[in-house]
Amino acid sequence: MNSENPANAAGSTQALLSIEALTVRFGGLVALSNFRLEVPAGGLIGLIGPNGAGKTTVFNLVTGVYKPTSGSVRLLGRNVEGKSVHAIARLGVGRTFQNIRLFSGLSVRDNLLAASSYRMRSETIGSLLRLPSVRASEQRQARKVQEMLSFLELEKHANDDATSLPYGKQRKLEIGRALLTEPQLLLLDEPAAGMNPTEKESLRRLVAQIAARGLGVLVIEHDMRFVMNLCERITVLDHGEIICEGPPAKVQSDKGVIEAYLGVDADAATTQAAPQPGAGS
Amino acid sequence: MMDFLGYLSLPVTLLAIFCIQAMSLQLILGGAGLLSLGHAAYLAVGGYAAGAVTVFGLPALGIDPTQYPLTSLFIAMVGGMVAAGVTGFLVALPCLRLQGDYLAMATLGFGEIVVTVLKNVEVLGGTRGFKDIPRLVNPGVLWISVALVGAFLYRLYRSPLGLAILATRDDEIAARSLGISTSNAKVSAFVIGTALAGLAGAFHVHTLQFISPDAADFTRSVEVLLAVVLGGMFSLPGSIFGAIILVFVPELLRFAPAWVAEKRMLFFSLVVIIIMVRNPAGLTAFVNSFLLRFGRKRGTPTPSGGP
Amino acid sequence: MMDFLQYLLDGLALGSVYALIAVGYSMVFGVLQLVNFAHSELYMLGAYLVMLLLLQGAPLWAALPLACGGVGLFAVLMERFAYRPLRGANRLAPLITSVGISIFLQNFVQAVFSPNPQSYPVHLPEGIIEIGEDLLLRQRDIIVFALTILLTLGLEAFVRYTKPGKGIRAVAIHPQAARIVGVPFNRTVSLTFFIGAAMAVVAGALQGMAVNQIMPFMGVSSGLKSFAAAVLGGIGVLPGALLGGLVLGIVESLLVGYDLSTFKDGAAFLILILVLLARPQGLLGRKVLVKV
Numbered sequence: 001m002n003s004e005n006p007a008n009a010a011g012s013t014q015a016l017l018s019i020e021a022l023t024v025r026f027g028g029l030v031a032l033s034n035f036r037l038e039v040p041a042g043g044l045i046g047l048i049g050p051n052g053a054g055k056t057t058v059f060n061l062v063t064g065v066y067k068p069t070s071g072s073v074r075l076l077g078r079n080v081e082g083k084s085v086h087a088i089a090r091l092g093v094g095r096t097f098q099n100i101r102l103f104s105g106l107s108v109r110d111n112l113l114a115a116s117s118y119r120m121r122s123e124t125i126g127s128l129l130r131l132p133s134v135r136a137s138e139q140r141q142a143r144k145v146q147e148m149l150s151f152l153e154l155e156k157h158a159n160d161d162a163t164s165l166p167y168g169k170q171r172k173l174e175i176g177r178a179l180l181t182e183p184q185l186l187l188l189d190e191p192a193a194g195m196n197p198t199e200k201e202s203l204r205r206l207v208a209q210i211a212a213r214g215l216g217v218l219v220i221e222h223d224m225r226f227v228m229n230l231c232e233r234i235t236v237l238d239h240g241e242i243i244c245e246g247p248p249a250k251v252q253s254d255k256g257v258i259e260a261y262l263g264v265d266a267d268a269a270t271t272q273a274a275p276q277p278g279a280g281s
Numbered sequence: 282m283m284d285f286l287g288y289l290s291l292p293v294t295l296l297a298i299f300c301i302q303a304m305s306l307q308l309i310l311g312g313a314g315l316l317s318l319g320h321a322a323y324l325a326v327g328g329y330a331a332g333a334v335t336v337f338g339l340p341a342l343g344i345d346p347t348q349y350p351l352t353s354l355f356i357a358m359v360g361g362m363v364a365a366g367v368t369g370f371l372v373a374l375p376c377l378r379l380q381g382d383y384l385a386m387a388t389l390g391f392g393e394i395v396v397t398v399l400k401n402v403e404v405l406g407g408t409r410g411f412k413d414i415p416r417l418v419n420p421g422v423l424w425i426s427v428a429l430v431g432a433f434l435y436r437l438y439r440s441p442l443g444l445a446i447l448a449t450r451d452d453e454i455a456a457r458s459l460g461i462s463t464s465n466a467k468v469s470a471f472v473i474g475t476a477l478a479g480l481a482g483a484f485h486v487h488t489l490q491f492i493s494p495d496a497a498d499f500t501r502s503v504e505v506l507l508a509v510v511l512g513g514m515f516s517l518p519g520s521i522f523g524a525i526i527l528v529f530v531p532e533l534l535r536f537a538p539a540w541v542a543e544k545r546m547l548f549f550s551l552v553v554i555i556i557m558v559r560n561p562a563g564l565t566a567f568v569n570s571f572l573l574r575f576g577r578k579r580g581t582p583t584p585s586g587g588p
Numbered sequence: 589m590m591d592f593l594q595y596l597l598d599g600l601a602l603g604s605v606y607a608l609i610a611v612g613y614s615m616v617f618g619v620l621q622l623v624n625f626a627h628s629e630l631y632m633l634g635a636y637l638v639m640l641l642l643l644q645g646a647p648l649w650a651a652l653p654l655a656c657g658g659v660g661l662f663a664v665l666m667e668r669f670a671y672r673p674l675r676g677a678n679r680l681a682p683l684i685t686s687v688g689i690s691i692f693l694q695n696f697v698q699a700v701f702s703p704n705p706q707s708y709p710v711h712l713p714e715g716i717i718e719i720g721e722d723l724l725l726r727q728r729d730i731i732v733f734a735l736t737i738l739l740t741l742g743l744e745a746f747v748r749y750t751k752p753g754k755g756i757r758a759v760a761i762h763p764q765a766a767r768i769v770g771v772p773f774n775r776t777v778s779l780t781f782f783i784g785a786a787m788a789v790v791a792g793a794l795q796g797m798a799v800n801q802i803m804p805f806m807g808v809s810s811g812l813k814s815f816a817a818a819v820l821g822g823i824g825v826l827p828g829a830l831l832g833g834l835v836l837g838i839v840e841s842l843l844v845g846y847d848l849s850t851f852k853d854g855a856a857f858l859i860l861i862l863v864l865l866a867r868p869q870g871l872l873g874r875k876v877l878v879k880v
Binding site for chain 2: 691865
Binding site: 065085105110113114118120178 | 444455462
């Protein structure tokens with residue numbers, strides 16, 4: 001199955017995520033047409049494009065929120081089209097959202113702990129009865145959460161309401177929560193939005209570290225410099241179609257890409273993180 | 282003094298039962314975020330089932346409940362919880378896919394259907410109600426049960442299932458992205474809540490020795506809803522505060538001029554409106570300041586995502 | 589067969605009242621995605637307010653618009669001070685608040701008037717028209733039905749051809765897009781509440797004049813049934829409210845006619861649940877896609 005895939009650039013190792021000929025139609029509107037993408041283990045792939053190009057749609061198709069009209073989505077070789085969101089998540093997919101989705105009624109610590117609740121679900125009765133075996137397991141989870149808190153530099157806020165954190169820290173928390181599900185594939189939807197340059201640099205390093213640990217990372221972003229500095233390969237979407245794909249240098253100098261951004265979205269560029277002076281030249 | 286204590290014993294007994302019922306709704310409403318407007322129906326179903334166990338079931342097996350009160354009560358409790366839990370499950374399966382407002386109406390509809398059904402079951406008394414149920418309950422059993430239910434729910438909120446329920450309440454989409462089956466979480470919360478309401482029902486019939494279809498009425502559902510909201514719907518101890526208020530304020534008002542007592546629903550509903558508009562944390566917010574443990578800790582969270 | 593037709597005709601007037609109330613549920617849900625639990629109490633308030641004005645000597649043609657205005661204004665204030673502050677993520681809060689308002693209004697009216705039914709000072713004509721040999725049409729039924737059709741058509745015209753009306757439709761279809769093209773959101777919501785309340789007031793007055801008695805809790809069962817009607821017809825869709833109301837009225841009338849009246853209350857709930865489960869968009873509604 002995998003060895004027949006001509007687009008498998010990583011050679012014999014199976015791609016974590018393999019999308020082919022993916023199309024989705026909503027009523028009469030074709031939101032995504034003939035999309036393809038691959039994320040290898042340890043890969044850092046960027047997905048960019050003007051507003052409304054279909055980037056979040058790709059995420060929603062991969063995670064099972066939408067069902068494709070045609071085409072395939074394969075996670076570690078297994079077809080997942082039509083599976084439910086939580087089933088796909090359990091296969092090893094972690095995700096963050098364009099509009100941060102933290103659990104507003106829970107503390108920072110509990111948001112992180114929630115990531116393990118699925119895996120620990122069989123231990124609920126043991127937890128109620130306070131069985132020793134379950135307590136040991138709970139302590140392990142608590143340690144992992146504590147490690148993540150210090151990794152994200154959020155220890156001081158552990159017991160605060162998650163939504164009381166400043167915006168940048170909320171984003172980090174969301175990423176940390178996704179990581180605690182111990183995924184193999186991580187989908188980040190505009191993780192740098194609303195961050196200042198220092199935070200963005202810290203985020204860039206964080207994401208690079210994540211990929212270095214062997215996870216495959218797919219990033220949607222509007223900040224060009226961020227994406228160009230972080231990703232190995234970038235796919236550019238416009239109006240639901242791929243207009244360019246390749247390493248940053250290739251994408252930066254592609255005429256079609258420049259037109260799509262400057263020609264159509266000159267206004268939009270001023271309302272989002274505008275392409276930095278260095279990018280695009 | 283003894284007279285006064287004797288006088289208090291009925292309201293206190295009713296308070297215990299109401300506490301269990303309120304906590305059961307708190308799990309569904311505040312814990313899982315599901316507005317169930319027909320909650321009284323489950324107390325009724327549990328009560329009728331428990332009564333049927335001691336009035337028909339046990340005698341049919343040759344057991345006289347009054348000879349073995351505790352065992353009979355226990356069996357009746359189980360019967361009531363199972364009946365109410367199964368009913369809750371049957372309601373939950375179709376309804377929990379509905380979004381909030383529709384869910385509220387659908388649960389209300391089911392509650393009314395239960396009333397109609399109970400009125401038509403002649404063997405359980407029909408519209409006249411189910412009478413002559415043996416009195417098997419004493420305050421000790423009741424209050425120990427209240428404590429056990431409270432402890433159970435307290436631990437539940439801190440268990441993996443509890444976290445899944447709370448996460449589902451706060452953001453279903455995010456919860457699913459963590460691998461949580463949100464429908465399982467919601468159904469679990471609903472069934473546990475309705476089963477506990479059935480437990481309250483079992484106590485109800487074996488204390489008052491009577492139950493009528495009106496116990497499933499919308500008015501009863503509103504009362505328990507008010508108790509949970511007044512106390513602060515996101516707080517487990519809050520539902521106990523609310524229960525205390527809803528049981529004792531009318532008692533206190535008996536000493537006030539009659540016209541004041543009649544207005545109590547007016548007063549309660551106004552307070553609920555003010556609480557919801559100003560601070561859904563309810564009275565717990567006031568108690569928060571010196572009982573910090575109960576306010577912001579996990580399990581009794583106050584969603585800070587406001588308007 | 590004749591019996592069936594008779595029951596059908598009888599159901600039209602009953603259904604008209606449901607339809608008028610259902611309009612309010614439907615329109616408010618369309619613009620705010622909120623079930624205004626207190627809407628049935630607006631119906632009840634309307635009945636009482638019209639009665640009050642009539643008792644003061646006002647003629648019907650003045651009492652009705654006055655009451656519509658009064659209760660309409662109340663509805664606008666209710667939205668402004670109880671629902672608007674709660675617009676936001678927590679879907680439970682406005683719902684619970686509306687339950688609270690509903691209970692409050694019931695008890696308020698009960699305290700001010702009395703829990704007992706009040707008789708209405710003005711009645712609809714008692715006359716009966718015979719059709720052929722077997723069918724009877726009550727004059728009051730014709731009036732109720734005709735008025736309902738008129739009001740619904742008028743409202744439909746308002747929503748289609750006037751600027752504020754188109755604003756309501758726009759907000760119901762896509763709030764953000766409506767804002768972008770300049771539709772004043774808050775004012776449109778207020779207008780929606782006003783119109784819904786006004787229709788409910790007419791329903792209340794008609795009910796009072798037709799059955800000659802009103803009670804503080806008259807909104808409770810009529811409310812849920814009208815909501816079922818709105819859902820059946822397709823919530824958010826105006827002709828749906830009319831269709832749903834009429835269908836429900838006919839169903840109830842048939843049940844009473846065929847001696848199954850113990851089920852007539854349960855029927856509405858059953859219909860509600862079946863529609864919500866099998867076809868949530870109702871008979872005339874459109875399926876809505878939710879964007880994540």
